[in-house]
Amino acid sequence: MTQTKRDTENMEIKNSITLAEYIFRRLRSSGTYSLFGVPGDFNLPLLESLYHKTADGKEVELLNWIGCCNELNAAYAADGYSRYTNKIGCLVTTFGVGEISALNGIVGAAVENVKVLNIVGIPPTHILNSSQYNIHHSIPNLKNSNSGVPNYKTYCDMVLNNITNNVEFLELSDIKNQNSNQVCNKIDQLIKNIFISSKPGYLFVPSNMTNMMVSSANLTLLPQINLDWALKSTRSNLSETIENDIIEEISQLLYKSKKPCILCDVFIDRFDCRIQVNQLISKLNIWNFSTMLGKSIIDEDNDRFMGTYNGVTSDSYVKDNFESCDLILHLGIETNEMNTGCYSFSYLPDAVIIEVGKDYIKISKHDGKISKIINDIMLRDVIQKLLHFIDDSKCTYSFDNNVESFPTYKNKLISKKSLENNVESKAQQTVTQDDLQVEIQTLFDKGDVVVVETGSFQFAIPDMIFPKETKLINQGFYLSIGMALPASLGVGIGMRDYPNCHINDNSEDATPKKLILFEGDGAAQMTIQELSSLLRYRIPIDIFIWNNNGYTVERIFEGEKRSYNDIMPWKWVNLLKVFGDHEKTFSKSTTISTVQELRCKIDELKNANPQKIIELIEVKLGEMDIPKNLKHIVEQMKLRQQNKSLIE
Amino acid sequence: MTQTKRDTENMEIKNSITLAEYIFRRLRSSGTYSLFGVPGDFNLPLLESLYHKTADGKEVELLNWIGCCNELNAAYAADGYSRYTNKIGCLVTTFGVGEISALNGIVGAAVENVKVLNIVGIPPTHILNSSQYNIHHSIPNLKNSNSGVPNYKTYCDMVLNNITNNVEFLELSDIKNQNSNQVCNKIDQLIKNIFISSKPGYLFVPSNMTNMMVSSANLTLLPQINLDWALKSTRSNLSETIENDIIEEISQLLYKSKKPCILCDVFIDRFDCRIQVNQLISKLNIWNFSTMLGKSIIDEDNDRFMGTYNGVTSDSYVKDNFESCDLILHLGIETNEMNTGCYSFSYLPDAVIIEVGKDYIKISKHDGKISKIINDIMLRDVIQKLLHFIDDSKCTYSFDNNVESFPTYKNKLISKKSLENNVESKAQQTVTQDDLQVEIQTLFDKGDVVVVETGSFQFAIPDMIFPKETKLINQGFYLSIGMALPASLGVGIGMRDYPNCHINDNSEDATPKKLILFEGDGAAQMTIQELSSLLRYRIPIDIFIWNNNGYTVERIFEGEKRSYNDIMPWKWVNLLKVFGDHEKTFSKSTTISTVQELRCKIDELKNANPQKIIELIEVKLGEMDIPKNLKHIVEQMKLRQQNKSLIE
Ligand SMILES: Cc1ncc(C[n+]2csc(CCOP(=O)(O)OP(=O)(O)O)c2C)c(N)n1
Numbered sequence A, B: 001m002t003q004t005k006r007d008t009e010n011m012e013i014k015n016s017i018t019l020a021e022y023i024f025r026r027l028r029s030s031g032t033y034s035l036f037g038v039p040g041d042f043n044l045p046l047l048e049s050l051y052h053k054t055a056d057g058k059e060v061e062l063l064n065w066i067g068c069c070n071e072l073n074a075a076y077a078a079d080g081y082s083r084y085t086n087k088i089g090c091l092v093t094t095f096g097v098g099e100i101s102a103l104n105g106i107v108g109a110a111v112e113n114v115k116v117l118n119i120v121g122i123p124p125t126h127i128l129n130s131s132q133y134n135i136h137h138s139i140p141n142l143k144n145s146n147s148g149v150p151n152y153k154t155y156c157d158m159v160l161n162n163i164t165n166n167v168e169f170l171e172l173s174d175i176k177n178q179n180s181n182q183v184c185n186k187i188d189q190l191i192k193n194i195f196i197s198s199k200p201g202y203l204f205v206p207s208n209m210t211n212m213m214v215s216s217a218n219l220t221l222l223p224q225i226n227l228d229w230a231l232k233s234t235r236s237n238l239s240e241t242i243e244n245d246i247i248e249e250i251s252q253l254l255y256k257s258k259k260p261c262i263l264c265d266v267f268i269d270r271f272d273c274r275i276q277v278n279q280l281i282s283k284l285n286i287w288n289f290s291t292m293l294g295k296s297i298i299d300e301d302n303d304r305f306m307g308t309y310n311g312v313t314s315d316s317y318v319k320d321n322f323e324s325c326d327l328i329l330h331l332g333i334e335t336n337e338m339n340t341g342c343y344s345f346s347y348l349p350d351a352v353i354i355e356v357g358k359d360y361i362k363i364s365k366h367d368g369k370i371s372k373i374i375n376d377i378m379l380r381d382v383i384q385k386l387l388h389f390i391d392d393s394k395c396t397y398s399f400d401n402n403v404e405s406f407p408t409y410k411n412k413l414i415s416k417k418s419l420e421n422n423v424e425s426k427a428q429q430t431v432t433q434d435d436l437q438v439e440i441q442t443l444f445d446k447g448d449v450v451v452v453e454t455g456s457f458q459f460a461i462p463d464m465i466f467p468k469e470t471k472l473i474n475q476g477f478y479l480s481i482g483m484a485l486p487a488s489l490g491v492g493i494g495m496r497d498y499p500n501c502h503i504n505d506n507s508e509d510a511t512p513k514k515l516i517l518f519e520g521d522g523a524a525q526m527t528i529q530e531l532s533s534l535l536r537y538r539i540p541i542d543i544f545i546w547n548n549n550g551y552t553v554e555r556i557f558e559g560e561k562r563s564y565n566d567i568m569p570w571k572w573v574n575l576l577k578v579f580g581d582h583e584k585t586f587s588k589s590t591t592i593s594t595v596q597e598l599r600c601k602i603d604e605l606k607n608a609n610p611q612k613i614i615e616l617i618e619v620k621l622g623e624m625d626i627p628k629n630l631k632h633i634v635e636q637m638k639l640r641q642q643n644k645s646l647i648e
């Protein structure tokens, strides 16, 4: 793959190139090296253009094609690619059947602010513009059904304004009526908007346009598109003064605070400010917490990392400490049910809360009174300024040194628990989710990439301690099950295109990083065929399948014994063999039932670094066994439901 | 299953019942006995209501729950259920993640006029109406993003007016502000509209409403909803006279014709007029043809069945005969690319063309001049009147008795071909798609149900001769691959709920019918996990997997050797074992490479009737081998493309 990458980079660009070449080169110039998808009549000309003949007759791939088993999986993979690389994850689908199949992946990206671009190959312009044809994959025109002619824009209309505003539907006039730059500008603008909004986008390309010629001028004028450029080129007209004033105000509040903390949230990741925030933390040396969705942005080995705060569902140690702070600098805030412990955040009576959002700052007091809101101010700029302007020598805070960091506190508990687990009788017992919480974190090494599926086990994650630069990938709010397995494919491809891109100083770090996936059995059944693509593209990975006989997290709410929460029992350990590793040369599959076996397996996996194969580990769990945190949440939800029924 | 069915039918209905019970009973009363889906927080209360406690404390299931591996597959299954039974195929999904995952199945149903109802469990009304909460699975409000509150109607907005008009979003006021009948009327109306439009529909049900009480009065007043009632209750105000006049006019045209034919199209199936059309054919004894999408509606053993007409892509015998007719009575017409051989229908210069559409009649001449259009006249009424009013004794046509029916003509060709195939050397050769066309049809028996996936093999179907009352199920225009396998699950469940419902006189016919699926390897990989549900619900079926190493039909267009048309090679014959039939008690899997092996297998399958298990037959085919018909079509398409490029 890297081969292809370099080949193409040395390749000279002609002045006039095909639209398809323009699109693929533009994507490369924004950092995307691979793309995912499924072929279809209307995108074949586009796919064919991936293979570029150089002057000396050699054929190179402009981008690496990663074929997926279906479009939804391709969308999840593209999402995973973007979450890991912070570049645009791209998928190519065919008109109607493809884009609609992929839609749940795109909606997930929209909800979770992930930069995914769906390029849709659509019928040629003479079909789109004719009033005679009803071409396959198209939907009857409900608004004017008598015409007999479909609305070829229906699928576009559905997503525009509902899912995302980043939508371009190319038309012949974009090339013909003006100089061909118009179509290039549209594409550039779309890519820019995806970066700025951190939302998915759509590019609808008529199949006959892909081979039309456009000017490559934009590529020469602007050889690279990235987040910084995108932000700068749309910098708000908010005067430098207002921006500096608010930074100054925040600094002053901080200087006065006795017990301030940083609460690090998910937009820090999406706007690529991880390094800066970690620098800010080490500069200020104040308590720092993660939100549920922000988990793994902060390097948890810092002295004052105090855990994941999620309101009432938090570990009580974390909760008590957080709720004793007098200033909360909430960076990259995203407010929703999952990220706020069902809206149960609580602050010290006099606390000052400074929310730094994607594009705004809000300062308020514990009583909810807002003292200031500044809009149109971009997160990345704010973080950079905070880092530069705050004078840590002016800080006057005093933390109680008796209060240990969360990792220190937690590790003590764990070593106790681990000792228990070592007791012979315990070690022979079946694994519980509480055991998992203790054992699994011993698997992680610095820089590992951990993909976690929606399901009961996900709730064990917040209180695990991650080594430095671990990257957690989890669709924590949209919560569409089946996402994680195909997303791992995207992450694996991302790790190949960008080894160590999540490591602060990646020039120095050569230790290989593991890719690990945790997947429930019910979720796994949704998208299982993509295991096959992990084999096809030879992605080494450790996959844990939690075999608890169905939809446990649903059983907890309702229908413990109902068949609607059952699934078919599969022979998990034979899957990879059937899906392509017939000789078992690239995979190994094991079933685990006891704590002892789990420990051995983890040791084995740790020693098998660098990962060379796919390890699938089926872990048998109790049908009604769930992590402690989830119990809290379920109680909260039930309480809320009861309260509501009383009111109505 | 039938047990449950009878149990519930004898069950008395209380005056006041829960909304959920109302919904399920109403569905039963319209003929739906099973429903498909995946659980989720917001539909659990609904699912729980499936289990109904009778007065004597016994628990019965109001409808059979069929759990699927994912929502798209559930939608395909519901679609299959409806295509087979002509009742509403129902699926239950959870808010956002569920309905969006299922969407491609619903769009397919919309495009192909299939009666599917997606019941979506959505958040409780206090959440929907609050301006405070951002609940999981929901999407930010793009129209008012500053509010921080999602638009819980986004998903509903997307489908309404784009995919279907049959959408009900239940609100508390439907129960509270008026007597509770309002909500019942809404539901009844929705079901009625699904029947009348033959389009899918949506019912959005807030999770807290499912247990609210409503009156069961509607169920007593109208104990059954069916197509006839639905049509009658919305009978157009077109006067009886106009209706009779046009029937008279058609009759007169027919009486004058020397060589008339019936061209039977897909809406005849959707509006359940199969029996009547077959009666009309035998009454009139005129030439009759199927369209591509209408295939299998006509009993092909009638003396004057002349094959499937699809313009230039037709068998030349069929084409010549069709194009020699002087009157075409095109019943149940659906006009689109696939159904018209890429718009290449051709008529005799003086021919009269009578199109009877879903809700209109159009009479025109060969030159395209329309002599009459009548709107708002329903297909089912027209067919019934034609059957009753046409006086066959007045017909004056004279068919050349030297022209054999298509089956007679075809069978001669086939016996020649079969003889060739019997030659020792040929029998040992690898199977070609031309062989398939000859051999496969020997598998079919009267009343078999044949599900055909989109892909190269599909094009071998039109010219196969089906025994009487064979039912073909194929998504012939939307063409979403992966649909057929889960659809077979729905068909299988439908065959259990309604054995023999596709048999004219099903009281007399006790011979068991086979369920047969033809599936490409690429398509199979899209939705393979649903094999597991075939095992779970013990659906006997013969499944042919065409192993031609990837996306052959795409290779033909572009990229013969490209990796984007490759798929991972699977061990097909081990799949069922892994997916739940660990001891191989309910399945058998075989690989076939030669014509001889194929013939033996077919004999074996024919003898194994009634089917008792799942037989998976992997057939190895050449990578670039396609059926004759498809070659025609590809030529047509390429020609059209070339012409277009010349024009531009
Ligand atoms: C696409 C989709 N469908 C349905 C749901 C509802 N749902 C959430 S968790 C879950 C069960 C997950 O089961 P499993 O993966 O086995 O994990 P477990 O809870 O058993 O550990 C379901 C069905 C969902 N979130 N997404």
Ligand SMILES: Cc1ncc(C[n+]2csc(CCOP(=O)(O)OP(=O)(O)O)c2C)c(N)n1
Pocket (backbone or CB within 6 Å): A038, A039, A040, A041, A071, A094, A097, A098, A101, B454, B455, B456, B457, B479, B480, B481, B482, B519, B520, B521, B522, B523, B524, B546, B548, B550, B551, B552, B553, B554
């Ligand atoms: C959901 C969806 N994605 C993509 C396509 C485009 N497409 C049509 S046929 C086909 C290949 C089918 O391959 P296979 O099932 O192996 O059948 P074959 O043509 O090889 O016989 C593809 C990818 C489609 N129709 N639907």
